[in-house]
Every structure is written in C-alpha cells, then in structure tokens.
Amino acid sequence: MSTPADLKYTREHEWVRDNGDGTVTVGITDFAQGELGDIVFVELEEAGADYSKDDTFGTVEAVKTVSDLYAPIDGEVIELNEALEDNPELVNDDPYGEGWMIKMKVADPDQLEGLLSAVDYQGITS
Numbered sequence: 001m002s003t004p005a006d007l008k009y010t011r012e013h014e015w016v017r018d019n020g021d022g023t024v025t026v027g028i029t030d031f032a033q034g035e036l037g038d039i040v041f042v043e044l045e046e047a048g049a050d051y052s053k054d055d056t057f058g059t060v061e062a063v064k065t066v067s068d069l070y071a072p073i074d075g076e077v078i079e080l081n082e083a084l085e086d087n088p089e090l091v092n093d094d095p096y097g098e099g100w101m102i103k104m105k106v107a108d109p110d111q112l113e114g115l116l117s118a119v120d121y122q123g124i125t126s
Contacts, residue, residue: 001030008115012070027100031125036062039091042084050076073111075104
C-alpha cells in the first residue's frame with residue numbers, strides 16, 4: 001500500500017488528514033499496522049478530552065505487542081471510531097479509511113505544518 005500524498009505523518013507512525021473545517025482525522029499508518037501484525041484490540045480515551053502534542057490518546061494491541069497512540073497535535077478529541085470496538089481488524093484492512101481512530105478539533109493550525117509530508121515519512125520507514 002502506498003503512503004497517501006494528501007496526508008501528514010508523525011515519526012510515531014500516525015497519519016493526519018486535514019478535514020478543512022478546523023478538524024483532523026487521525027489513524028496509524030500502513031507501515032505501523034504491518035509492523036504490529038494482527039490487531040486484536042484498540043483502546044481509545046474518551047471523546048471530549050483535550051490533548052497536547054505527543055500525549056497518549058489510546059493503545060493498539062496486536063497478537064504479540066501493545067503500542068501507545070500519540071496525539072499528533074494539540075486539540076480536543078471530538079469523535080472516536082466506535083467501529084473499532086467490534087472490528088479492530090479494520091486498522092489492518094483499511095488503515096487510511098475505515099480504520100481511522102479519532103477526530104480532533106485543532107487547537108493550533110500551525111502545528112499541522114510541522115508534520116511530515118508523505119515523502120519525508122517514506123524516508124524514515126525505508
């Protein structure tokens with residue numbers, strides 16, 4: 001699977017889609033889900049919580065490991081992907097689509113500029 005050029009990325013392997021309305025959608029990259037293997041459980045914190053960049057907003061549990069999820073920017077979590085409760089494998093099957101994790105209201109739009117482009121992200125994963 002390619003690294004979508006329209007998204008931004010973090011060194012911790014989260015992707016960020018700017019929804020154009022002051023919100024972003026966040027998930028983990030195809031590279032990350034591939035490294036983790038079969039995902040069996042996704043635990044996300046509550047909607048309505050404020051996070052600072054790099055705060056942990058949840059965990060992903062795979063067959064052999066558990067990995068923290070990190071907020072890519074400052075903001076408030078406004079929505080959780082509740083489909084992951086019953087179908088955590090969506091993260092493996094469609095990491096950039098149905099496998100999204102949270103939506104956040106952006107506190108500081110300038111932080112989006114500090115995220116990695118697809119080309120820069122590919123440079124740290126190859």
